Amino acid sequence: MSLIANYLTRTSVYSNLRLILPSRTIYVTQVTNLYSPHALGIDGFLQTRKKAKEQFTNYSEKFRSKMNEFVSSKDTMIFTEDLKNMLHLAEPTDLNLILNMIKKFNSQNSELRFGSYVFGPVVMRMFHFLDAPKEALACFYDPKNDGFFDQLVSYHILLDLLYSHEMYDEMYKVFERAQNKQINMTKFPKYCVVMVLAACYKQNTPKSLEYASKLWSDMASAGTVPVRRACTFFAALALKQGAPHIAMESVSSQRQHYVTIRNIKVMALADMGRVEDTLPILRSVLDIDSPTQRDRHTFFEETMDRVQKAAEKGGNKDVLKQFEDIRKALKDRGLIDGSKTIDLLLNTEIEKPQPGQLPGGQQQFQYKRVQLGPRKKRIV
Known part of the structure; x- marks a missing residue:
């Protein structure tokens, strides 16, 4: 079950x-x-x-x-x-x-x-x-x-x-x-949109990206603003399908202080060969005073590797040197997280605080994210 x-x-x-x-x-x-x-x-x-x-x-x-x-x-x-x-x-x-x-x-x-x-x-x-x-x-x-x-x-x-x-x-x-x-x-019911974009992400095919892109376009035309998890599913799918420009555009309305949004933006810019534009984003977290580990604005190891590869491919030694200096500073301050990835965060369980109760057990949903281990099911 x-x-x-x-x-x-x-x-x-x-x-x-x-x-x-x-x-x-x-x-x-x-x-x-x-x-x-x-x-x-x-x-x-x-x-x-x-x-x-x-x-x-x-x-x-x-x-x-x-x-x-x-x-x-x-x-x-x-x-x-x-x-x-x-x-x-x-x-x-x-x-x-x-x-x-x-x-x-x-x-x-x-x-x-x-x-x-x-x-x-x-x-x-x-x-x-x-x-x-x-x-x-x-x-x-x-x-x-x-x-x-x-x-x-x-x-x-x-x-x-x-x-x-x-x-x-x-x-x-x-x-x-x-x-x-x-x-x-x-x-465009917001949580159903999250579910269907999660399905697109899991399928990870050109057809699923086409479906997601049309849904996104229809929502934009209707003036519907998707919730953040929907944005990240769509953007991460676009990255996987080699469409970083779509990924970049889809998270443009989201606040950069969210770890998924920040890392997706840097990955998308790196994939487009715009390594120099990643540097201000990478450097910005060095100026944030976060006393607790939980509040630290981090980047994933996979994100840094992606930028490194793009910088080496671009051949601009000055840009590569700036990136390496920033990477060292981030590492020294413990702001590079090797334990998390975009995929891991997208697949964390969505939780919520105490809901409002409607007739017949219907719930009003307000969500926060918590990371849990793999779930089990039980079968008779």
Whole structure:
């Protein structure tokens, strides 16, 4: 199951694992998600799941049997509480039942449903938790569920699940659907844009750069300003694809004090043969008084090597000498970081502080970045 192992190491919610996963064998494999469980609201889902497990300790199998009877009968209804409980009790063997419950619930006369609970995000968190991308897509695209997932956070969670399975082509299709729906009257939902540009970066092909460039151009025409992680994914892809001019332009609106932006600018200038223009950027951090290691404005070793190579290729001895002097000064002050790379920072997990809570578990997202080790997933 996606996210569980990493989550267990960071919270005490699962102090008694048997309450949540009784009699199950768990195998651990590697998985990479872009957003943390907290950022996707999955930590809250797991807390509710724990309570549901405790509440239904001696009743869960009987409840499942009853729900199977309800979905097969024309004379019964699936109530909001039925679906909520089943979602939080769900095991992989329950997925077919849940798919049928969702279809029946969504097809019931809306006049008979008086609650304002928003199911889309909760359902997607369940799919993410159970690591079930195929079932998530089947549910998402089912015509009988039209409108059920019309929340940007539902798209966001689904895209992250697909990303963890390297289902990049499917991500483009989901993103296109989000654009066509224009939920909340936006054609370029910012965190979905981050996800789809992350997919472009991972694919790292001329076609993915073409896709990203068109998306970027469309956003610019609409006056949409992408968030920083979107900028860095696009710029880093352009660097990998030998288009430093695109990389340079894409980060032009970003503040240089961010480590990714600063390093991308220097790399792009070096790749364009403009080594002399990198020197003021490299020299600028020497004038910053940063008392703590965390606040130091650093450059990556890979960035410095890139400039070195470009300087040697350019053949200007004076420029090469200036660069070497700056590199020595940076090294003496501990401002060259050999432990990080652009790729490493782009693949760090996106976290967020305490979110605002919307109806049905929908989250308001505010993100900060934290660097974590490789994430684990658990499979039954």
